[in-house]
Amino acid sequence: MIQPLAYIHPQAKIADNVVIEPFVTIHKNVEIGEGTWIGPNVTIMDGARIGKNCRIFPGAVISGAPQDLKYNGEDTIVEIGDNTTIRECVTINRGTKDRWRTKIGNNCLIMAYCHIAHDCEVGNYCIFSNNTTLAGHITVGDYVVLAGMVAIHQFCNVGSHAFVTGGSLVRKDVPPYVKAAREPLSYVGINSVGLRRRGYSSDEINEIQDIYRTLFVKNYNVTAALDIIEAEKKPTEVRDEILDFIRNSNRGIMRGFSGA
Structure with missing residues (x-):
């Protein structure tokens, strides 16, 4: 019509x-x-x-x-x-x-x-x-949720299943499966609610959480954290997706966890 x-x-x-x-x-x-x-x-x-x-x-x-x-x-x-x-x-x-x-x-x-x-x-x-x-x-993966008034800098990447809170300024790449918030934008956990809604098992969610603890919480630099993850975590689709995303990041990834 x-x-x-x-x-x-x-x-x-x-x-x-x-x-x-x-x-x-x-x-x-x-x-x-x-x-x-x-x-x-x-x-x-x-x-x-x-x-x-x-x-x-x-x-x-x-x-x-x-x-x-x-x-x-x-x-x-x-x-x-x-x-x-x-x-x-x-x-x-x-x-x-x-x-x-x-x-x-x-x-x-x-x-x-x-x-x-x-x-x-x-x-x-x-x-x-x-x-x-x-x-x-900008490249945005599958199942990404960007809350209201998010602004993303040119050439940034946002990984699949990520959640970025409202009003955020995204100047660095946001890895897959994470929640991102604060200023400057930082890791505040994994997107566990979204992952459960999409059928991810508890084991898969725990695997993702362990990877990001090593990367963002344990105070390693990024290079060292990636080497530890690769050495200690068995190869899986999820692990390899996270490692590939970070290693291929041209702008660098967002900040790790901060208690401040």
Whole structure:
């Protein structure tokens, strides 16, 4: 169902059962999957690739040009996966020639007034609360929860299953499975509630907790802690994911636990 007060470029590719409400603007180089709902006053610009059964609420702007002075009109895109909800006034910019795309995964909830800048890559089942802002070139894993008004510095990474508390400034990488809070951002425990909700066993949760005690609580430097973890903990998918994330961190990881 397409309202007559919407503008859709004749070359845009709109699948069956897409609902487009009044005053929507859809540009030329756009693809929208089956069953998606586009609310009133949404603007979808060139380069948008929107999956099936998404919901995009009024005032959102998808695939706007990057806010990057290096951008020179390259043919880049935004990819949004299936079953993702984008609430009011969210802005998602398309990529630059660094990654050529900005990507949002499946089954995400991006709440009102969030901004996701150029070349970001967001995994599946993520929740970003109101006014959360991602600068350019950020990578976010699966099942990440960012509470309201979180701001993430460009080129940072956030590991899967991490939880970042509201109002946090993220200047360093946030490893998988942790809770991050305080200023400057620090480790305050593992995301045990989220892990239980997603089916992690008590043994798996205890393993994660032991790894982060060595890394963040026992006053080793990062290099020494990683060597101890590798030597003392048997190889598992979880252990190796944490070790790989930290060793591949370009910006360095956030601070360890502090009782202050």
